[in-house]
Amino acid sequence: MPGLSDQITKLGGDGLNIGPLQSVSTNSSIKPMSSALGSLGDINVGDGAVTGSLTGGTLTIDVAKLLKTVLNLDLNNLPPNTHLLEYVAQALAEGAVQTAWPS
Secondary structure (H helix, E strand, O other): OOOHHHHHHHHHHOOOOOHHHHHOOOOOOHHHHHHHHHHOOEEEEOOOOEEEEOOOOEEEEOHHHHHHHHHOOOHHHOOOOOOHHHHHHHHHHHHHHHHHOOO
16 A cells, blocks of 8 residues: 555544554555554544444435534525535534644
């Protein structure tokens, strides 16, 4: 997996807790990578608004909960025809930061 080791090192250097991924090298096969990802556990962002499993390949996003939990926006009170992508992208980014570096 050429280049992967450098990217993992960069993430760790940026302060992201990458745990067992630090031991993955460019000589790693898929099995050790799968094992390292599995040891990180499930993803939970925005108090359960985004959940996922790195090993199971699932991702669930509750848009209403994500917007309320992270941005304090009520999905049902937004103006008609509101473009949600911008809000969802902002909430995902802020939720990930809040999860990685809780205050």
